[in-house]
Amino acid sequence: MPTHPSGLSAVPDPVSDSAPASIAERAAAPRTLQVPTAGGLTWRPWTRADVPALTELMNAVEKADGRDWFISSGEVEELFDAPVFDAASDTLVGLDADGTMLAHGSVERYPTTGVSLLRAGVTGGVHPTRRGEGIGTELLAWGTGRARQALAALGTDPEVAGLPGRISAHILDVDPPERHDLLRAAGYEPMRYYANLLRDLSAPVPAIGLEPPLRLVPWSDALEDATRLARNDAFRDHWGSQPRTAESWRAHRSAFAPQWSFVVIDESVLYEGSEQEQPGDTTVPPGTPYVVGLHLGERYEHDWESQGYTAGYTGLLGVRRAYRGRRIAAALLTHAMHVYAADGMQRAELDVDTDNPTGAPALYARLGYTKSDGSTLHTIEL
Structure with missing residues (x-):
């Protein structure tokens, strides 16, 4: 299963005032x-x-x-x-x-x-x-x-x-x-470490709700780009994460499972559209529901026999930075786990940066996820 690693931002030269080399x-x-x-x-x-x-x-x-x-x-x-x-x-x-x-x-x-x-x-x-x-x-x-x-x-x-x-x-x-x-x-030098986590769905899964005006709704075509913008904001402070364009957001979807994917909207916000949020981006018109959290589920059915278990895979889980601390990620993930179990899945699975700045590894541990294996990103910095 794929993992999704990325990179660092620039550090200005404290000595030289000249432009950086191209x-x-x-x-x-x-x-x-x-x-x-x-x-x-x-x-x-x-x-x-x-x-x-x-x-x-x-x-x-x-x-x-x-x-x-x-x-x-x-x-x-x-x-x-x-x-x-x-x-x-x-x-x-x-x-x-x-x-x-x-x-x-x-x-x-x-x-x-x-x-x-x-x-x-x-x-x-x-x-x-x-x-x-x-x-x-x-x-x-x-x-x-x-x-x-x-x-x-x-x-x-x-x-x-x-x-x-x-x-x-x-x-x-x-x-x-x-x-x-x-x-x-x-x-190349080792730069970042990732952990693949599993959660046994035969163990009880808590039910974590949301307080209005937040509401969890199914993933939909109408909210695709609003969800993309929420993802870009959610991952803006993650190591090396870069914004997704409308085209790159829809790429690599062969394993995408819409029935396992959900978003959270804030019904109190009259969204002014993506042009207001990201000048030049007109993909989301004014009045579109304001997406503040997302869970993108993936299905790798071809791996179930070799792995020895069936699994629902969390490809993306993110919350807009201004909405952190309101249990949105926990609500999305536990809802997905309930849906996985209802579909007969034995495990919930995901991959995480071990230095994730949002405290995600601690959340996963509280919800019963444990490490099954890991990986390392090696890089050449230019």
Whole structure:
């Protein structure tokens, strides 16, 4: 199951009054990329026709790494529809003489509208039968170089050229220890830690209500962008979180479970619309209910057999900063847990930044969640 990690904001130079170096300079991008030569594989970009074979390869890598959950073909397919994606430049797959896929790599880029940090994420893997040949080392070098190129290209935009940049790679605790060494050798450092939490739904779940004028309502298309703006405000003080655009908000929804998703509105507020809240954003008209909290549920049914339990997954839980301390998060999460249980789920599951600034880990502990595993975000700061 995916996790969703992000990055830091800029720190001004206390000594120099000059403008910061452009990301084009700081990224130190290579002029050309060296395609891996180790292992004697043939390399080319991904295509949509590769989705089944890519999914099979990624699952083989994940299984060899000791995971009990796996990427689905729907999740691979939706990578091609990401807001910023160019398969020709951002992906590689390595094939043997028979055309069998044995290694993959990709670089994820993100929209830059309204951001305070420029980001690129590197992912990849080598089939367990071809490890130890140096393929992973060279594939990581390619991915890091491509990420540097992608960030450097943003230097042509004066609105973002001076922002800090980050290249990231995510590793699970169950992944081979040498993978951490591989990243360190490539210049990455561990930056942030995450915990995957489980809650047994056979244990009693408390019922936590809301005081009027707050009201919990189902997720709806009519409130999609109002919910997005609530998410952006809720996560504004989270480490590295960047605002979602209308397009990026609707991306990566293959696991979205609308029946497990809810929002809280404040019925006392006559909302003036997104233009008032975020100048230039006209996606939410005046008079739209004012969303102050959200729970986005996800369903990873393809993992239930390998995990040994069924689960409702909380992909996002957030509360506008001005509304914290009113038990909104607890009301949303416990309501979701009741709905999960009513749908026959055995566990509630979520992932959390262990240094979450809202005290979320303490809330989850009070509600009976316990850690099942964890992960680390490694980064190169630019």
